[in-house]
Amino acid sequence: MRKTYVIGDIHGCLRQLRGLVDRCRLDCGEDRPKFIFIGDYIDRGPDSHGVVEFLMGAQKSDSETVICLRGNHEALALLSTYDTANVPVWLHNGGEATLLSYRVGTPAEMPHDHICWFQSLPIHYDDGLRFFVHAGIDPNKPLNQQAENDCLWMREPFLSDRQNYSRLVVHGHTPTLNQMPEQRTNRLNVDTGAYLGGPLTAAIFDDRSPKPLGFLQEY
Numbered sequence: 715m716r717k718t719y720v721i722g723d724i725h726g727c728l729r730q731l732r733g734l735v736d737r738c739r740l741d742c743g744e745d746r747p748k749f750i751f752i753g754d755y756i757d758r759g760p761d762s763h764g765v766v767e768f769l770m771g772a773q774k775s776d777s778e779t780v781i782c783l784r785g786n787h788e789a790l791a792l793l794s795t796y797d798t799a800n801v802p803v804w805l806h807n808g809g810e811a812t813l814l815s816y817r818v819g820t821p822a823e824m825p826h827d828h829i830c831w832f833q834s835l836p837i838h839y840d841d842g843l844r845f846f847v848h849a850g851i852d853p854n855k856p857l858n859q860q861a862e863n864d865c866l867w868m869r870e871p872f873l874s875d876r877q878n879y880s881r882l883v884v885h886g887h888t889p890t891l892n893q894m895p896e897q898r899t900n901r902l903n904v905d906t907g908a909y910l911g912g913p914l915t916a917a918i919f920d921d922r923s924p925k926p927l928g929f930l931q932e933y
Contacts, residue, residue, distance in 0.1 A: 717741070717927070718748040718919040720846065722895075722904035723785065723886040726759025726811060730914040731768060734932035738916055741930060746779060750839060752886040752904060753785025753848035753866075757808030759909040763815040766828050784835035785848040786866040786887065792832050794821040837865045840881065843924040849887035850901075853877060876900065882924040884917065895929055902926060 719738040724731050738747055755769060756762035773780045790807055793800040801809070801821065809821070816824050838847040838860065845851070850868035851860050853875040869888055879900055886905035890896045893912035896903040908914040913931035920927060 715920045715922065716745055716748055718750060718841070719930075720750045720752060720884055720904055720917045720919065722752055722906060722915045723754040723889070723908065724751070724759070724765050724914060725754055725757055725787070725808070725909035726762040726765055726815060727908040727914055728759075728761040728764040728768060730908055730932045731765055734914050734916055734930060735772075737930050737932060738918075741918065748779045749781065750846050750884075751780075751782045752846065752884070753783045753835075754787045754886065754905075755782075755785065756791060756812045757787040757804075758811055760811070761815050762812040763817075763828075766831065770828070770831055781839055781846075782835055783839060783846060783848055784832065784837055784866065788832040788835060789866050791821055791824075792829065795824070795829055798822075837862050843881065843921065844884050844919065845879065845881035846884045848885060850885050851879070851883060853879075857881060872901075895926075897926070906931065 721734060751769060755765045769782055773782060790804040794804040818824055838845060845857050847865045849866055850872035852864045853872055857879060883901040885903055888903060889905050889907035889910060890903060893906050895906060895915050895917060902917060904915050904917050906912045906915040913933045916930045917926040918928050
């Protein structure tokens, strides 16, 4: 049975990304793995450009098994390309590291195909057992009626909520304090703070149960 590997917030940590993807492929053996990347590929870490190139290349090689969601940092970059008034907010949230990695001075100078890729990224993904989203959901709305802003930015009241959503919500956005994924009955947080010195984490799933089979991490 095919395994699905869900990888948390990367934030420009290309070395960890390459190592973790290799470990996932090794774990999967001869089977064809499915990858879901939860967003926040850019900002703060050392090689946002390399991470985006890596993910775009992976999708081009196999678009059926590589799903990349949009994070709030990709959204901030997009807003900055549309309106320069948004640039200070993006820079305050780590955008300067992205511009350095692209060797440009403004977001408008970033490669057009990368900007188009950010724009094309879906906000969430539902595989029938799990609901994948960057930040979280509004607990008071059905999964099929979630607002984009909540999917990209939500923390509370989602993080404290205990209700059953009919899917396990798999998300990132809020780095865990102990560098381990946070597993609750209704959600799983896979952001373990890679850019803060923590590991990049992959949760392993199959189609037999919503719960993860285990985790792989790369420091």
